[in-house]
Amino acid sequence: MSLSMARLEAETPEPGDVPVEKSAAIVGKSPTQIALGRLRKDKTAVVCIAVLVVVIALAVLAPVITSILDIHERREPGSLNAAEWTDQFGYPVTGPPYYGFDPNHPLGISPKEANDNLARLLYGVRNSLFIGAVVAFSALLIGTTIGLAAGFSRGWLDRILSFVIDLFLAFPFFFFAMALSPIIGNAFSQNDVGLAVASFIGLIIFLIIFSWMSLARLVRGQVISLREREFILAAEVIGVPMRRVLFKELLPNLVAPLVVWFSVAVPTAVALEVALTLLGLGVSGTPTLGLLVQEARGYWDTYPLYLWTPVGAVVVITLALNLLGDSVRDAFDPKTRR
Amino acid sequence: MRFKTPLVGITAGGLMLALAACGSTGGPAEDTKIDNEKAGAAGSGRDPDAKGPVEIKGAKEGGSINVISSTELQTMDPRNAYYASTIAIHGAFLSRTLTQYKYDEESDSMVLVPDLAKDLGTPNEDYTEWTFNLREGIKDENGDEVTASSIERTVEASMDVDTYGDFPGNYLIDFLVGGDQVKDGKAEPQGVDIDGVEATDDHTLVFKTTKPFADLPAYAYFPLFTPTPEGADPATYEDKIVSTGPYKVKEYVRSKKLVLERNPNWDAETDPARTAYPDEYVFDFMLDTNKVDARMLADKGSDQTTMTMDDINAENYPKFKSEAEDRIVTGSSPLTAYLAPDYTKVTDIQIRKAIGLAFPYQEFYRTAGYIEGLTANPANTIMPPGTPGYQTYDNPLGVEPGTTDPEAAKKLLEEAGAVGYELKFAWSKDDPDGIWPKLKDLYTDAFTKAGFKVTSVNVPDAKFSDFQRDPEADINVRSYHSMGWFSDWPSGGSWFPPLLTTVDWKSTGSYGSNRAKFSEPEVDKKVEEILAMPIEDQPKAWGELDQHVMETYYPWVVTYQGGSVQSHGSKIGGHKIDNTMGGPTYKQLHVLQ
Numbered sequence: 001m002s003l004s005m006a007r008l009e010a011e012t013p014e015p016g017d018v019p020v021e022k023s024a025a026i027v028g029k030s031p032t033q034i035a036l037g038r039l040r041k042d043k044t045a046v047v048c049i050a051v052l053v054v055v056i057a058l059a060v061l062a063p064v065i066t067s068i069l070d071i072h073e074r075r076e077p078g079s080l081n082a083a084e085w086t087d088q089f090g091y092p093v094t095g096p097p098y099y100g101f102d103p104n105h106p107l108g109i110s111p112k113e114a115n116d117n118l119a120r121l122l123y124g125v126r127n128s129l130f131i132g133a134v135v136a137f138s139a140l141l142i143g144t145t146i147g148l149a150a151g152f153s154r155g156w157l158d159r160i161l162s163f164v165i166d167l168f169l170a171f172p173f174f175f176f177a178m179a180l181s182p183i184i185g186n187a188f189s190q191n192d193v194g195l196a197v198a199s200f201i202g203l204i205i206f207l208i209i210f211s212w213m214s215l216a217r218l219v220r221g222q223v224i225s226l227r228e229r230e231f232i233l234a235a236e237v238i239g240v241p242m243r244r245v246l247f248k249e250l251l252p253n254l255v256a257p258l259v260v261w262f263s264v265a266v267p268t269a270v271a272l273e274v275a276l277t278l279l280g281l282g283v284s285g286t287p288t289l290g291l292l293v294q295e296a297r298g299y300w301d302t303y304p305l306y307l308w309t310p311v312g313a314v315v316v317i318t319l320a321l322n323l324l325g326d327s328v329r330d331a332f333d334p335k336t337r338r
Numbered sequence: 339m340r341f342k343t344p345l346v347g348i349t350a351g352g353l354m355l356a357l358a359a360c361g362s363t364g365g366p367a368e369d370t371k372i373d374n375e376k377a378g379a380a381g382s383g384r385d386p387d388a389k390g391p392v393e394i395k396g397a398k399e400g401g402s403i404n405v406i407s408s409t410e411l412q413t414m415d416p417r418n419a420y421y422a423s424t425i426a427i428h429g430a431f432l433s434r435t436l437t438q439y440k441y442d443e444e445s446d447s448m449v450l451v452p453d454l455a456k457d458l459g460t461p462n463e464d465y466t467e468w469t470f471n472l473r474e475g476i477k478d479e480n481g482d483e484v485t486a487s488s489i490e491r492t493v494e495a496s497m498d499v500d501t502y503g504d505f506p507g508n509y510l511i512d513f514l515v516g517g518d519q520v521k522d523g524k525a526e527p528q529g530v531d532i533d534g535v536e537a538t539d540d541h542t543l544v545f546k547t548t549k550p551f552a553d554l555p556a557y558a559y560f561p562l563f564t565p566t567p568e569g570a571d572p573a574t575y576e577d578k579i580v581s582t583g584p585y586k587v588k589e590y591v592r593s594k595k596l597v598l599e600r601n602p603n604w605d606a607e608t609d610p611a612r613t614a615y616p617d618e619y620v621f622d623f624m625l626d627t628n629k630v631d632a633r634m635l636a637d638k639g640s641d642q643t644t645m646t647m648d649d650i651n652a653e654n655y656p657k658f659k660s661e662a663e664d665r666i667v668t669g670s671s672p673l674t675a676y677l678a679p680d681y682t683k684v685t686d687i688q689i690r691k692a693i694g695l696a697f698p699y700q701e702f703y704r705t706a707g708y709i710e711g712l713t714a715n716p717a718n719t720i721m722p723p724g725t726p727g728y729q730t731y732d733n734p735l736g737v738e739p740g741t742t743d744p745e746a747a748k749k750l751l752e753e754a755g756a757v758g759y760e761l762k763f764a765w766s767k768d769d770p771d772g773i774w775p776k777l778k779d780l781y782t783d784a785f786t787k788a789g790f791k792v793t794s795v796n797v798p799d800a801k802f803s804d805f806q807r808d809p810e811a812d813i814n815v816r817s818y819h820s821m822g823w824f825s826d827w828p829s830g831g832s833w834f835p836p837l838l839t840t841v842d843w844k845s846t847g848s849y850g851s852n853r854a855k856f857s858e859p860e861v862d863k864k865v866e867e868i869l870a871m872p873i874e875d876q877p878k879a880w881g882e883l884d885q886h887v888m889e890t891y892y893p894w895v896v897t898y899q900g901g902s903v904q905s906h907g908s909k910i911g912g913h914k915i916d917n918t919m920g921g922p923t924y925k926q927l928h929v930l931q
Contacts, residue, residue: 083700088710112704182798185767189796298628
């Protein structure tokens with residue numbers, strides 16, 4: 001009942017719209033299936049997905065790729081000795097910027113420390129994507145739960161939850177980051193591994209804490225408008241338990257905004273990590289795209305490749321995810337049929 | 339003396355830099371290094387009869403010089419000025435002092451000349467009493483005459499360690515009669531009359547010391563030997579100091595900007611040290627270090643009359659070398675950088691030597707951004723080249739200086755039965771230069787490889803120096819990536835007494851500058867003896883003590899000795915390296931017109 005109602009919602013053409021997908025309604029496609037069908041026809045979306053699949057594959061397979069190519073992350077066994085592989089100014093003695101392409105180190109060696117740039121880039125992408133995905137997914141869970149609860153509860157619970165959302169929105173993000181960084185540092189002052197892990201997890205938690213509010217608001221608004229609809233009222237009248245109303249009646253109607261939000265949240269988290277690390281508030285000891293950009297920013301002129309590879313990776317990842325997000329929104333939004 | 343950032347290098351005098359031809363095919367300049375063989379005696383020259391005015395052939399008056407830097411001034415208050423870059427600016431522009439260093443073109447070195455004093459002071463027989471006769475008729479920017487008591491006021495105030503925590507007056511407390519009034523922290527020296535410094539009349543200043551202090555004239559160029567007006571508030575005086583030099587402060591915004599304009603009351607006739615060709619100086623502080631290099635490289639528009647007091651970044655040096663070689667100035671520096679194993683904890687010399695053998699010198703230079711052979715020279719002596727009495731001797735570690743040998747280190751540890759010995763040092767995760775996290779990894783790897791157990795203690799940057807200055811801190815090796823000592827004046831007397839004589843840190847809560855907490859009665863006694871020697875015999879004795887201390891005790895792991903590589907715009911003249919300060923020769927600058 002609810003699903004068909006939802007489909008009716010999604011499928012009801014706006015006045016003046018041409019009902020192009022009449023046949024689909026007859027076969028009984030779900031809104032999601034319709035949206036996926038539209039995505040398949042969207043060239044931008046297909047290209048973006050292809051790019052992302054490659055990037056994700058590279059990230060997931062980073063340890064395999066590096067061992068096949070025999071390149072190594074900083075301080076791994078087999079990594080290069082800076083005293084042998086860089087000159088007195090810190091520039092690599094092989095590969096760019098002063099020497100030709102070195103097949104053993106396809107993206108060259110980093111100045112001063114003689115890290116393999118490709119190995120570091122792969123691990124950087126891996127960690128950044130991990131941060132982005134974890135942050136977006138956790139924020140999705142938190143935001144949806146709180147939004148659902150606030151929107152559906154009416155009364156005091158809604159007021160409290162709304163206040164909490166406003167409170168977090170009003171909280172000065174960067175000041176909090178500046179305060180948090182030394183606190184974590186202090187707590188793990190004598191434990192290196194602990195510090196690396198803690199600062200990595202700390203960053204993730206920090207990003208989660210400050211990214212769920214917009215979604216919670218969005219969900220709450222949607223729920224408030226949906227809960228007055230006839231199918232919800234009907235469900236309540238015939239005694240459907242609240243949990244079922246929430247998860248079977250309301251949630252499926254929120255899939256579109258959730259997917260759209262998620263697809264934008266991942267690149268936002270990736271970009272935020274870069275920004276925080278550039279400000280010195282990010283991770284320590286774990287390569288991320290932010291750290292790679294930060295390390296290389298003095299070399300824009302003298303060793304451009306060193307800087308532009310991580311910057312390029314950030315651009316490619318955020319652009320692909322953002323464009324994909326746009327396409328997903330177009331596909332799910334019944335008002336933007338093309 | 340202290341210096342602020344790893345990149346602000348300093349220089350020792352008379353070092354001829356032999357820059358070998360650089361690789362012509364693509365690669366960066368190779369074999370660039372300072373030739374220590376030619377190191378002269380930095381600033382050991384003296385000219386008690388020097389007279390003003392100083393003139394530079396061909397230099398013309400006028401124009402404005404802009405000095406840009408990624409660092410800032412430590413303070414404008416002469417009573418607290420102790421960082422080399424700050425003292426240099428005070429000395430050249432604002433604060434006339436009893437003596438001053440002047441650049442000598444012929445020897446490419448600094449020469450000590452009288453400034454407010456008529457000569458370089460008159461000692462008694464055993465150097466425990468110095469009399470300085472001041473020039474008459476010298477006025478500050480307000481037109482008030484400089485008197486002996488106005489200098490006495492600054493000297494006495496500077497001994498107040500609670501107010502002036504950077505403590506340029508540390509030597510006064512050790513040497514002056516009545517210095518011990520301050521030593522236990524009970525006396526409040528602000529306004530208190532210290533017996534050891536006395537204005538006997540308006541133009542005579544007498545210093546009395548408890549032990550021989552032959553180096554006093556060489557120390558008397560510190561800004562704390564300048565006059566300050568009565569009742570200058572320590573909290574605000576630095577915002578508008580009263581100048582006696584050729585310029586006065588037009589505008590000063592801490593950590594940001596300093597604008598200097600001409601001081602009409604300065605008389606070149608009375609000044610044997612300074613020139614004042616430009617009409618104006620504008621200092622911009624705390625700029626991005628790579629932007630400083632980029633502006634110097636581009637040399638566009640007003641940047642042609644711009645210069646920097648920073649060292650060129652290692653990564654930009656090859657570019658300077660190929661595009662602007664004529665605008666690079668190089669010099670070496672009276673700086674020795676070292677790791678300080680805690681002498682009270684790391685008591686076995688074998689272990690200290692093992693640290694020296696395991697230290698990753700080459701990787702350290704690259705990671706910390708030094709140019710080996712130019713801004714960082716591998717070394718094994720306490721006193722750097724250029725210090726009178728400097729002599730080389732074989733590295734007590736039995737390898738060439740700057741050699742890392744983990745196998746040999748391990749062997750020493752095995753002999754000492756100390757394999758797995760725990761090294762505990764502090765680092766800072768939020769180091770603004772981003773260098774510490776990398777160094778921490780580097781040290782951990784290198785020392786672990788040699789058989790040490792490494793524990794690194796993360797201390798937030800804001801608390802880092804306080805933590806290391808705490809003698810009770812739970813670490814056994816003290817190290818900054820820029821940690822070293824920069825001699826206050828060119829003499830062993832600026833090295834051994836403050837750095838390697840016993841300090842009663844248990845009762846005072848401070849090890850002073852003796853970061854290793856080194857204490858050997860035999861060395862203390864030798865230092866006393868040398869200080870009592872005639873001044874001409876001292877250099878050789880310091881040189882021998884240097885070798886004796888390193889070979890017998892190996893208290894420091896010397897990581898490098900310094901050098902300076904700076905650049906200036908194409909329309910700036912007179913920029914050389916001041917070999918006592920490691921900064922530009924500010925007193926000589928002029929705009930080429």
